[in-house]
Every structure is written in C-alpha cells, then in structure tokens.
Amino acid sequence: MKLIRSDRKALYAFMAPALAVMILFFVIPVIYVIVVSFLKWNGISAPALNNLKNYALLMKDKSFSRSVINNIIWALVAGFIQVPLAMVMAIILSRKPKGWKFFRTVYFFPQVISGIALATLWRAIYNAEHGMLNGLLRAIGAGAAAKDWLGTIQTAFPAVLIYWVFYVGYYMVIMMADITTIDTSYYEAATIDGATDFQQAIYITIPLIKKTSLLTCVTLASVMGLRQFEQVYMLTNGQPANTTSTIVLYMYKKMQNANYGIASASAVILIIVGVVFIVCIRKLFEGRGDKPVVAKNVRRAVK
Amino acid sequence: MKKLFALILAVTMCLSLAAIAVPASADEIVINFPSIWVGTDSKAPYMAEMIEAFNAENAGSIKVVVEEQTDYQAYRDKIRTTITTGNAPDLCILDTTFDIKAFAESGKFMDLTPYLEDGWGENFTDGAFDAWSVDGKVSILPFEAAVFTPIYNTEILKAAGWDHFPATYDEFFKMAEDVKAAGYNVMGQMAGDNAWSSMLWYSLIAEAIGGKDVYEGGLSNPAFVEAAKVLKEMYNYTFDGAVSATASDVNGHFLARDTAIYLNGPWWIANFYKEDNAVDGVLLADVCEVATNPAYEGGKGDNGLVTTVQGFLAAAKQSDPAKEEAVVKFLKYISEPERVAQWALSSGAMFFVKYTPSPDTTLISQKVTEVSNNASYTILHVNGAFPTAFSTEFPAALSALILGEVDEQGFVDQLQLAIDMA
Numbered sequence: 001m002k003l004i005r006s007d008r009k010a011l012y013a014f015m016a017p018a019l020a021v022m023i024l025f026f027v028i029p030v031i032y033v034i035v036v037s038f039l040k041w042n043g044i045s046a047p048a049l050n051n052l053k054n055y056a057l058l059m060k061d062k063s064f065s066r067s068v069i070n071n072i073i074w075a076l077v078a079g080f081i082q083v084p085l086a087m088v089m090a091i092i093l094s095r096k097p098k099g100w101k102f103f104r105t106v107y108f109f110p111q112v113i114s115g116i117a118l119a120t121l122w123r124a125i126y127n128a129e130h131g132m133l134n135g136l137l138r139a140i141g142a143g144a145a146a147k148d149w150l151g152t153i154q155t156a157f158p159a160v161l162i163y164w165v166f167y168v169g170y171y172m173v174i175m176m177a178d179i180t181t182i183d184t185s186y187y188e189a190a191t192i193d194g195a196t197d198f199q200q201a202i203y204i205t206i207p208l209i210k211k212t213s214l215l216t217c218v219t220l221a222s223v224m225g226l227r228q229f230e231q232v233y234m235l236t237n238g239q240p241a242n243t244t245s246t247i248v249l250y251m252y253k254k255m256q257n258a259n260y261g262i263a264s265a266s267a268v269i270l271i272i273v274g275v276v277f278i279v280c281i282r283k284l285f286e287g288r289g290d291k292p293v294v295a296k297n298v299r300r301a302v303k
Numbered sequence: 304m305k306k307l308f309a310l311i312l313a314v315t316m317c318l319s320l321a322a323i324a325v326p327a328s329a330d331e332i333v334i335n336f337p338s339i340w341v342g343t344d345s346k347a348p349y350m351a352e353m354i355e356a357f358n359a360e361n362a363g364s365i366k367v368v369v370e371e372q373t374d375y376q377a378y379r380d381k382i383r384t385t386i387t388t389g390n391a392p393d394l395c396i397l398d399t400t401f402d403i404k405a406f407a408e409s410g411k412f413m414d415l416t417p418y419l420e421d422g423w424g425e426n427f428t429d430g431a432f433d434a435w436s437v438d439g440k441v442s443i444l445p446f447e448a449a450v451f452t453p454i455y456n457t458e459i460l461k462a463a464g465w466d467h468f469p470a471t472y473d474e475f476f477k478m479a480e481d482v483k484a485a486g487y488n489v490m491g492q493m494a495g496d497n498a499w500s501s502m503l504w505y506s507l508i509a510e511a512i513g514g515k516d517v518y519e520g521g522l523s524n525p526a527f528v529e530a531a532k533v534l535k536e537m538y539n540y541t542f543d544g545a546v547s548a549t550a551s552d553v554n555g556h557f558l559a560r561d562t563a564i565y566l567n568g569p570w571w572i573a574n575f576y577k578e579d580n581a582v583d584g585v586l587l588a589d590v591c592e593v594a595t596n597p598a599y600e601g602g603k604g605d606n607g608l609v610t611t612v613q614g615f616l617a618a619a620k621q622s623d624p625a626k627e628e629a630v631v632k633f634l635k636y637i638s639e640p641e642r643v644a645q646w647a648l649s650s651g652a653m654f655f656v657k658y659t660p661s662p663d664t665t666l667i668s669q670k671v672t673e674v675s676n677n678a679s680y681t682i683l684h685v686n687g688a689f690p691t692a693f694s695t696e697f698p699a700a701l702s703a704l705i706l707g708e709v710d711e712q713g714f715v716d717q718l719q720l721a722i723d724m725a
Contacts, residue, residue, distance in 0.1 A: 043386075043387035044402070045409065148544040151546030152546070153706055241702045256695050
C-alpha cells in the first residue's frame with residue numbers, strides 16, 4: 001500500500017520520539033563504546049589512542065576466551081533447552097488441566113524474585129560444608145558425591161547454569177498468551193480427525209507459535225544468556241580459575257581495574273556475538289509455518 | 304473503594320515528593336558524603352555520633368548528609384563511576400583498590416596542602432602523606448590505618464599441645480599438623496569473592512621470605528613464587544570448601560571456635576568483645592592472643608609488619624570557597640585527636656592521627672599496637688603495593704593454583720599478566 005504525503009508525515013511524527021530516545025540511549029552510547037575500545041583510558045587521566053592493542057590483548061587473554069565460550073554455551077542452553085522446556089509447560093498448561101492456574105503461578109513465581117536473591121539462595125544450597133545439596137546427598141548415603149560444587153572446576157559452571165534453566169515462567173507465560181490466540185477450530189478439526197494431544201501440539205501449536213512467541217522467546221533467552229552477570233557475580237565471581245566467567249563479568253572486572261579501553265573492547269565483542277546470535281536464530285526460524293502448512297500437517301499426522 | 308485507593312496513592316506520592324524536595328535553608332551548605340562507615344561497620348556508631356554533633360554545632364550553616372552504602376564493592380563501583388563521570392561527591396572514602404596516585408594527579412580533588420601546612424597536619428602521624436602526595440601536594444588524605452597480625456585461639460592451640468605461637472613457618476606447619484589432628488581447622492582461607500584472607504596470608508608469607516625489600520622488582524622477586532608454595536600448603540589446613548569460601552565463612556569459623564588462627568585488620572577486634580560471640584559467658588577475646596608473623600627459614604624477613612591504608616578521605620574540588628571551607632571544617636572535626644582516640648576505642652580501628660590511646664583500650668588492641676610498635680619495619684599489603692589488577696585477578700589465580708591448574712610460577716605469571724594488561 002502506497003503512503004500518501006500526510007500519512008508519511010504522521011508516520012515520522014509518531015516515530016520521532018522513540019527514534020530520538022533510541023539514538024540518545026543506544027546509538028550514541030554504542031558509538032562511544034566503540035571509540036573508547038580503541039583508547040587506553042583509566043577514566044581519570046586523558047585518554048590516549050591505543051589502536052587495536054586492546055583487541056589484541058583480549059585475543060591473548062585466556063580468561064576472555066573462556067568468558068566468550070561460557071556465554072555462547074549459556075545462550076545456547078537458554079535458547080534451546082530453557083525455552084523448549086517453557087514451551088512444553090505452556091502447551092500443557094494452555095490445555096487447562098486441573099490446577100493449571102496454581103502451576104502457572106508456581107512456575108512464574110521465581111520471575112518476581114530478584115536474580116541476586118535467587119543466586120544468594122543457591123549459594124547457600126551449594127555450600128560445601130552446610131549446603132542443602134551436600135546434606136541431601138549425605139542423608140541418602142551418597143556422601144561420597146558431596147563436594148565443593150562452586151569450587152570445583154568440573155562442577156562450578158554447570159552448577160551456576162543448571163538451576164537457572166528451570167526458571168521457565170517468563171517464557172512460559174509469553175507462549176501461553178500466544179497459544180490462547182490460536183483458533184480453536186484447528187484443534188476441533190484435528191480431534192474429529194483423530195489427532196492426539198501430542199499430535200495437535202506438534203502439528204498445530206508449535207508451527208503456529210514458531211514465528212511469533214517461540215522466536216521471540218528464543219531470541220530473548222539467548223540475549224539474556226549472553227548478558228549474564230549477577231548470577232555468576234553472586235555465586236562464583238567467575239571462579240574457580242575464571243572458569244565461570246562471562247563477558248559482562250570480565251568487562252566489569254576490567255572497569256574495576258580502571259581499564260576502560262579493554263572493558264569497551266570486550267563490550268564491542270559482546271555486541272558482535274549478540275548480533276551473530278540473533279542473525280543465526282532468525283535464519284533458523286526462517287521457512288514456512290503458516291496456516292495451510294498446519295492443515296496439511298494435521299491431515300498427514302492422522303493418516 | 305477505588306476512590307480510597309486512589310486517595311492513598313495520591314497522598315503517598317505527595318509525601319514522597321515532599322520528602323525529596325525538602326530544601327536546605329538558603330545559606331546552609333550541604334556536604335554530600337557517601338559513606339561505607341555505616342551499618343555494621345565497627346566505626347559506624349561513633350561516626351554517626353560525630354556527624355550528628357557536627358550538624359548540631361553548625362545548624363543552619365553546614366549540614367553533612369550521609370548516603371549510606373554498606374556493601375564495599377557496591378560502594379567502590381559507585382565512587383569510581385561518580386569520579387570518572389566528573390561528579391565526584393563532596394567527600395568520600397577511598398581504599399587501595401583505587402589507583403590513588405592517578406586520582407591524586409587527576410586534579411579532581413581538593414588540594415588540602417594549605418590547610419595541612421596551617422597546623423592541621425600536626426594532628427597526623429609523621430610521614431603519613433609521603434607515599435600519597437603528588438608534587439608535594441596532598442589531595443587524598445590517608446586516614447584509617449591497618450596492620451595485619453595473626454590472632455589465635457589459645458584454647459585450640461592448648462588442645463593441640465601448643466602453649467605458644469610458632470616462631471617460624473617450619474614450626475607453624477608442625478603446629479598445623481597437631482591442630483588438624485586435634486580436630487580443628489588451623490586457619491580460614493578463601494579463594495572465593497575477593498580472596499581477602501588468603502591475600503593477607505600471602506602478604507605475610509611474602510614479607511617473611513622477601514623482607515622489607517620484597518616489592519623491589521615487582522612480582523619478579525622469587526619470594527612471590529616461594530610464598531605461593533607456602534600459601535598452597537596452607538589450604539591443607541583450612542576448612543572444606545575454602546576454594547569457593549568468602550569472608551563470612553572465614554569469620555564464621557573463627558567465631559564458632561573451630562579454627563585456631565584468624566587474620567584480618569584491627570577493625571575486626573570489636574567483634575571479639577561482643578556478647579553475641581561469647582560461649583558460656585566467655586568472650587572470644589578472653590581466649591585470644593596476638594602473634595607476630597613467623598620467620599621463614601632462610602628468608603630475609605626480620606620482624607616485619609604488613610600494613611595498609613584502609614581508608615583515604617578525598618574531597619571533591621569545589622568552586623565555592625565557602626563550601627571548601629565547610630568540607631575542611633568537617634575533616635578537621637573528625638580528625639581531632641580526642642575524637643579519634645574515642646573512635647579508636649569504640650571500634651578497634653587505627654588511624655593516621657596522633658592520639659593518646661584511651662586507658663580503656665581493649666587488651667587485644669593494646670597487644671596489636673605493641674606488636675606494631677615492636678616491628679623492625681613495615682611493608683604494604685600486596686593489594687596496596689601492586690595495581691588494582693593484581694587484587695582483581697588474585698582469586699582466579701589462587702583458585703587455579705589450589706586446584707592444580709597452574710603451578711606456583713604460573714600463579715605469579717597470571718598475576719603479572721593481569722598487571723601488564725592494565
């Protein structure tokens with residue numbers, strides 16, 4: 001549809017405030033970070049041009065490469081384990097089984113607690129001496145398996161990551177909201193054709209939310225995974241031996257050292273990793289997922 | 304009902320706005336002071352008393368407004384950000400995790416030299432400013448001092464068959480074996496958080512090995528590799544889970560009286576006298592003694608003392624001379640020797656101010672002072688002697704060392720790399 005001149009003016013007028021805010025609070029800071037990434041600056045003295053040295057130092061620093069790898073693992077786990085878990089819960093609860101409201105509240109509840117509080121709670125659970133996890137292991141006679149979960153290289157990162165995977169409430173409610181908008185006639189037709197609940201979920205629900213809430217949740221979860229900070233900071237501060245560090249934590253430590261050049265360079269790398277991730281996710285979700293496909297899927301499924 | 308809720312909401316909003324908008328009187332100078340000496344900090348009660356008294360004495364002309372921050376790291380982040388962005392608070396507390404020299408050179412802080420030369424400087428200990436002045440000017444004021452001496456539980460040592468604290472590290476590890484065999488932890492170590500306790504031990508060991516010149520040549524001094532070996536050995540005598548432990552674990556164990564030796568600054572002494580920490584009516588202080596850093600076989604250390612500046616006071620440069628005078632007036636007020644003596648008594652903390660200790664000074668504080676006075680020389684704690692990057696990297700390097708990811712040389716190399724990167 002072609003826009004007439006007055007429409008265009010209105011369009012620009014509506015876009016202008018958001019665009020101004022975007023430029024002020026996103027574009028300018030990003031440009032600033034990129035500029036600082038080429039400087040040697042302690043935040044106090046006058047900055048000096050450092051060319052690509054900050055990036056060269058980052059490439060040499062093992063703790064930075066470990067942080068990047070950890071973030072990638074985190075984003076993958078978020079996008080491809082946490083969100084599918086949330087999707088399963090959303091599909092089950094949107095069928096409104098007995099007590100669904102209670103379970104919806106229970107699954108969503110951790111989202112209203114601050115990440116810092118949750119991390120503090122889990123720190124206590126993982127405590128090597130008096131933690132609940134080791135206490136439980138000892139109680140069931142598996143005391144030999146008790147260990148310093150956050151102080152052992154093999155277990156620290158999984159320990160930081162694993163509890164968070166199960167906090168699916170946020171993505172679950174987004175997908176539940178989307179599922180409730182699906183026309184019930186699809187399900188009615190599928191039921192008449194003899195499709196089971198599982199088949200309906202696979203061939204109706206998932207294709208119809210794939211390009212909307214599922215894509216949104218995978219993108220959101222991956223981005224959240226890439227910018228992880230408070231959990232790691234509270235639980236391990238990146239230890240032991242930097243094995244649980246993330247890019248944002250690394251950046252924070254460089255700022256503590258008043259090394260704003262390297263901190264900014266690591267922020268630029270984080271932005272690049274984020275962009276690559278989002279592009280990959282978009283590519284992955286490209287393809288057909290619209291209504292005719294659903295109808296065809298259902299027919300194929302019940303044959 | 305809706306109207307009632309709307310009314311409550313409106314009243315709450317108005318009250319909040321009113322609270323924010325309470326104006327100071329037209330001529331009143333407000334000194335904004337974000338402070339870490341609040342909450343459970345042992346210096347907090349007397350600090351609050353002094354501020355209240357100062358505000359009362361200067362009612363209508365000067366008012367010190369404290370912005371409380373109880374978390375050290377959050378406080379440092381806030382101060383670093385405000386200074387970097389050109390919004391340094393009127394007054395703040397810095398420590399050696401900041402690059403004090405760079406701050407002093409930045410010109411963002413008030414030059415206190417004229418005031419110090421005008422008699423105020425007489426209140427401070429001799430040479431207090433030497434290491435921190437730039438071109439003879441003092442803008443960052445060393446204020447709270449700290450010395451680090453081991454404090455040990457005599458009952459635990461007695462249970463292990465020891466009636467004295469070891470004089471050498473060889474003897475120390477013999478004692479450690481006995482204490483461990485008696486079912487106690489020898490000392491608290493921590494590689495989690497900022498690895499504070501372990502970093503203190505590292506300073507003590509490095510001093511014993513390298514002596515007063517240990518920092519000459521930086522980390523290339525072989526004393527640091529040797530000290531890493533000793534520190535690693537100490538992890539065999541601490542509680543389980545020390546790699547992920549934090550200061551609260553270390554403190555908790557000593558308070559629970561299952562750990563023989565405690566190492567921290569003098570600000571912690573007040574806790575030894577708290578009734579809350581007494582067991583069967585016996586204060587922890589009653590079973591504690593102060594020790595000197597053991598000597599190291601073949602080491603260059605000779606009764607040295609590890610010390611640091613625990614707190615600097617820094618005041619932002621002011622364009623208004625009246626406000627500058629007001630800030631200096633407050634600084635002079637809290638550094639009056641009589642007040643500092645009272646402050647030291649109530650908190651156990653030490654200061655770079657010449658004062659006559661109160662006769663009521665706790666026995667442990669007196670013993671710490673005695674050990675300090677008898678020391679042949681002092682060296683800085685590693686976190687003050689090296690750039691901030693050293694302290695930031697220390698927990699990572701230490702946990703790598705303890706878990707066998709790197710050897711002692713690798714540990715030192717990792718710290719050096721962090722310094723080089725900064």
